[in-house]
Amino acid sequence: xxxxxxxxxxxxxxxxxxxxxxxxxxxxxxxxxxxxxxxxxxxxxxxxxxxxxxxxxxxxxxxxxxxxxxxxxxxxxxxxxxxxxxxxxxxxxxxxxxxxxxxxxxxxxxxxxxxxxxxxxxxxxxxxxxxxxxxxxxxxxxxxxxxxxxxxxxxxxxxxxxxxxxxxxxxxxxxxxxxxxxxxxxxxxxxxxxxxxxxxxxxxxxxxxxxxxxxxxxxxxxxxxxxxxxxxxxxxxxxxxxxxxxxxxxxxx
Amino acid sequence: xxxxxxxxxxxxxxxxxxxxxxxxxxxxxxxxxxxxxxxxxxxxxxxxxxxxxxxxxxxxxxxxxxxxxxxxxxxxxxxxxxxxxxxxxxxxxxxxxxxxxxxxxxxxxxxxxxxxxxxxxxxxxxxxxxxxxxxxxxxxxxxxxxxxxxxxxxxxxxxxxxxxxxxxxxxxxxxxxxxxxxxxxxxxxxxxxxxxxxxxxxxxxxxxxxxxxxxxxxxxxxxxxxxxxxxxxxxxxxxxxxxxxxxxxxxxxxxxxxxxxxxxxxxxxxxxxxxxxxxxxxxxxxxxxxxxxxxxxxxxxxxxxxxxxxxxxxxxxxxxxxxxxxxxxxxxxxxxxxxxxxxxxxxxxxxxxxxxxxxxxxxxxxxxxxxxxxxxxxxxxxxxxxxxxxxxxxxxxxxxxxxxxxxxxxxxxxxxxxxxxxxxxxxxxxxxxxxxxxxxxxxxxxxxxxxxxxxxxxxxxxxxxxxxxxxxxxxxxxxxxxxxxxxxxxxxxxxxxxxxxxxxxxxxxxxxxxxxxxxxxxxxxxxxxxxxxxxxxxxxxxxxxxxxxxxxxxxxxxxxxxxxxxxxxxxxxxxxxxxxxxxxxxxxxxxxx
Numbered sequence: 106x107x108x109x110x111x112x113x114x115x116x117x118x119x120x121x122x123x124x125x126x127x128x129x130x131x132x133x134x135x136x137x138x139x140x141x142x143x144x145x146x147x148x149x150x151x152x153x154x155x156x157x158x159x160x161x162x163x164x165x166x167x168x169x170x171x172x173x174x175x176x177x178x179x180x181x182x183x184x185x186x187x188x189x190x191x192x193x194x195x196x197x198x199x200x201x202x203x204x205x206x207x208x209x210x211x212x213x214x215x216x217x218x219x220x221x222x223x224x225x226x227x228x229x230x231x232x233x234x235x236x237x238x239x240x241x242x243x244x245x246x247x248x249x250x251x252x253x254x255x256x257x258x259x260x261x262x263x264x265x266x267x268x269x270x271x272x273x274x275x276x277x278x279x280x281x282x283x284x285x286x287x288x289x290x291x292x293x294x295x296x297x298x299x300x301x302x303x304x305x306x307x308x309x310x311x312x313x314x315x316x317x318x319x320x321x322x323x324x325x326x327x328x329x330x331x332x333x334x335x336x337x338x339x340x341x342x343x344x345x346x347x348x349x350x351x352x353x354x355x356x357x358x
Numbered sequence: 359x360x361x362x363x364x365x366x367x368x369x370x371x372x373x374x375x376x377x378x379x380x381x382x383x384x385x386x387x388x389x390x391x392x393x394x395x396x397x398x399x400x401x402x403x404x405x406x407x408x409x410x411x412x413x414x415x416x417x418x419x420x421x422x423x424x425x426x427x428x429x430x431x432x433x434x435x436x437x438x439x440x441x442x443x444x445x446x447x448x449x450x451x452x453x454x455x456x457x458x459x460x461x462x463x464x465x466x467x468x469x470x471x472x473x474x475x476x477x478x479x480x481x482x483x484x485x486x487x488x489x490x491x492x493x494x495x496x497x498x499x500x501x502x503x504x505x506x507x508x509x510x511x512x513x514x515x516x517x518x519x520x521x522x523x524x525x526x527x528x529x530x531x532x533x534x535x536x537x538x539x540x541x542x543x544x545x546x547x548x549x550x551x552x553x554x555x556x557x558x559x560x561x562x563x564x565x566x567x568x569x570x571x572x573x574x575x576x577x578x579x580x581x582x583x584x585x586x587x588x589x590x591x592x593x594x595x596x597x598x599x600x601x602x603x604x605x606x607x608x609x610x611x612x613x614x615x616x617x618x619x620x621x622x623x624x625x626x627x628x629x630x631x632x633x634x635x636x637x638x639x640x641x642x643x644x645x646x647x648x649x650x651x652x653x654x655x656x657x658x659x660x661x662x663x664x665x666x667x668x669x670x671x672x673x674x675x676x677x678x679x680x681x682x683x684x685x686x687x688x689x690x691x692x693x694x695x696x697x698x699x700x701x702x703x704x705x706x707x708x709x710x711x712x713x714x715x716x717x718x719x720x721x722x723x724x725x726x727x728x729x730x731x732x733x734x735x736x737x738x739x740x741x742x743x744x745x746x747x748x749x750x751x752x753x754x755x756x757x758x759x760x761x762x763x764x765x766x767x768x769x770x771x772x773x774x775x776x777x778x779x780x781x782x783x784x785x786x787x788x789x790x791x792x793x794x795x796x797x798x799x800x801x802x803x804x805x806x807x808x809x810x811x812x813x814x815x816x817x818x819x820x821x822x823x824x825x826x827x828x829x830x831x832x833x834x835x836x837x838x839x840x841x842x843x844x845x846x847x848x849x850x851x852x853x854x855x856x857x858x859x860x861x862x863x864x865x866x867x868x869x870x871x872x873x874x875x876x877x878x879x880x881x882x883x884x885x886x887x888x889x890x891x892x893x894x895x896x897x898x899x900x901x902x903x904x905x906x907x908x909x910x911x912x913x914x915x916x917x918x919x920x921x922x923x924x925x926x927x928x929x930x931x932x933x934x935x936x937x938x939x940x941x942x943x944x945x946x947x948x949x950x951x
Contacts, residue, residue, distance in 0.1 A: 137403075
């Protein structure tokens with residue numbers, strides 16, 4: 106059995122995020138997510154990455170935070186992997202990326218029900234673009250067919266491309282900066298950065314493991330790899346339901 | 359020799375074949391292929407192929423002109439990302455890429471009657487809104503406005519984003535962009551706006567503190583015109599608007615004036631007024647608190663601007679604020695989405711990029727035409743909606759326009775207020791006291807001068823530019839400091855059309871008066887001695903260029919004299935950053951040969 110060599114994931118500094126949404130747009134463009142038809146409604150769009158807006162007034166002082174939420178790439182008893190009857194979801198032992206193989210997907214949506222973060226979307230419609238837009242699709246990500254589940258795969262196409270480039274130079278490991286997911290590259294404020302949780306030499310390694318770093322729904326023991334950071338305590342405890350007992354304090358942006 | 363096959367051997371063969379078939383990947387691949395084939399009827403989308411590239415350029419979504427990298431496949435762009443080391447950017451940057459192609463755009467008003475929504479003309483929708491406002495103005499409780507657009511670009515899930523992207527108007531690249539911008543354009547701490555001799559009545563000398571827009575909140579039309587001219591004369595001019603002086607975001611009145619001055623600047627060059635945004639920390643929270651303080655079921659009418667790129671509008675909470683039976687909700691929006699569904703009256707809002715013709719196409723033209731009724735001049739602010747309403751709600755009122763009135767109001771402004779235009783109103787006051795009417799009335803100051811503006815603007819356009827002793831500066835095509843109307847190229851639109859259009863001109867351009875002064879002929883090869891070095895280039899006359907600027911083109915990479923540019927004849931020893939907003943001063947122009 107191969108030992109895990111990398112755990113690539115995202116380190117998101119919530120104190121830097123101003124919710125501009127560039128990450129969501131960049132993700133959609135990079136992954137060739139088609140614009141859903143007008144009849145899609147709010148619950149049927151394909152959203153690999155969404156930004157939640159949370160207004161907090163527990164202490165009487167209003168504060169707010171924007172939380173980019175994508176697949177958390179759980180590393181332990183990954184719920185979506187466990188329930189998939191087609192092994193269409195896979196935890197890549199090489200990179201630590203939870204990947205989705207659309208060609209294998211039956212569309213049963215068990216994984217959507219199992220995901221505690223609701224980061225999976227079902228592709229209800231055949232992806233269609235206008236002719237002019239189709240000419241500007243991203244080159245590395247195949248268009249998924251109707252009837253499959255989609256999720257963030259940490260820009261697997263970019264990872265493959267970076268690996269190919271490294272292999273062409275005779276290297277096996279990637280250098281920092283060679284693989285950057287689209288959301289991280291789109292973030293103008295540097296709030297989203299790639300980190301290898303197993304590489305102490307990674308420039309973001311220390312920040313991903315210090316006291317200000319946290320994971321969403323850590324109590325589920327699925328060991329999500331996507332790491333958030335904040336200096337504010339209430340943000341670090343944001344998944345505590347006691348903090349948001351009142352209605353209307355969390356709004357989806 | 360005849361080979362015999364026993365039954366045992368035959369069974370072994372058949373069993374082996376069966377096991378081989380079961381264990382081989384062929385059937386599974388076949389099943390997979392069949393799955394794909396049945397799920398993807400028709401042709402699959404072909405992805406573009408070609409070498410991957412990265413082109414450094416400028417974003418043209420706003421005058422900030424952030425440095426961006428465009429990721430390309432072959433010659434086609436597919437994603438824009440911030441240029442490394444240049445963090446001033448926003449969600450509009452990637453959004454603009456797909457702006458012209460978004461579906462589900464609503465280009466007419468929608469009115470809900472008896473639970474059924476029907477489409478009506480935009481003009482009719484505005485009339486209805488005006489009637490409701492007029493009725494709410496005299497009623498109790500008063501009309502309220504919820505402006506949830508204090509943060510310019512906000513994120514939504516993609517499906518919402520996809521239908522609302524074009525609505526964004528304000529660009530807020532970074533919280534410190536005011537400082538950056540001020541430094542980049544070389545603004546002094548105080549900008550002295552001397553009177554223009556062409557406007558004899560405007561003898562007031564006005565000092566405007568950079569970083570406050572309060573002075574312009576009290577500006578009247580002649581002064582707007584004068585300031586616009588003044589800004590034109592100063593190549594480094596730029597006004598930074600911070601807040602409305604009361605610590606809140608600019609209201610419709612202030613936005614109207616910004617739009618007014620922008621409009622005038624458009625007559626000369628790119629608009630250079632930047633309505634700054636409130637600080638990042640408390641804006642939306644303040645609005646949320648304001649909303650919470652309004653008693654449920656107490657409001658007669660709510661007007662919600664839901665036209666920004668993406669926004670979180672608590673529609674259900676807003677609904678609760680309205681009276682259950684008679685309360686009405688008016689929403690400005692762009693496309694299908696929550697705004698269109700929840701509003702009793704939905705009004706289409708213009709998209710700034712469309713207004714500025716950054717994104718072309720028939721759809722764009724259609725939307726622009728329908729979303730913006732007369733007057734036909736370009737509008738660059740979402741204040742246009744409020745102004746349209748203001749025109750309908752309030753008849754034109756006469757008000758002092760002379761410098762004396764301005765001085766009085768400036769004096770009042772010095773006492774820390776905003777002359778009653780914005781007042782010291784907070785968003786709470788906006789909701790509770792129905793100050794939308796006041797704001798709209800303030801907006802009418804701008805609105806009632808629309809007819810006056812056209813001849814004034816035409817006059818500026820037709821007037822021969824004056825060549826003064828202003829310092830001649832070398833400017834880079836695309837720089838935000840240019841005064842030429844074509845100086846801010848719609849980069850993204852261009853790259854979406856043809857990559858080659860990114861390449862700059864193969865020569866420098868200058869006003870004919872500049873060539874005349876230097877006794878150079880059109881197209882002459884000249885040596886420009888600048889404070890940053892020497893440049894040899896062919897200079898062509900271009901009357902659209904400001905008389906104190908010489909514009910040089912840039913290459914594909916937006917680096918001056920990029921090898922990929924068409925400026926093959928150019929020789930240079932310049933040492934300056936073409937992305938700097940202020941180009942080097944040109945000491946002399948020497949004609950060669």
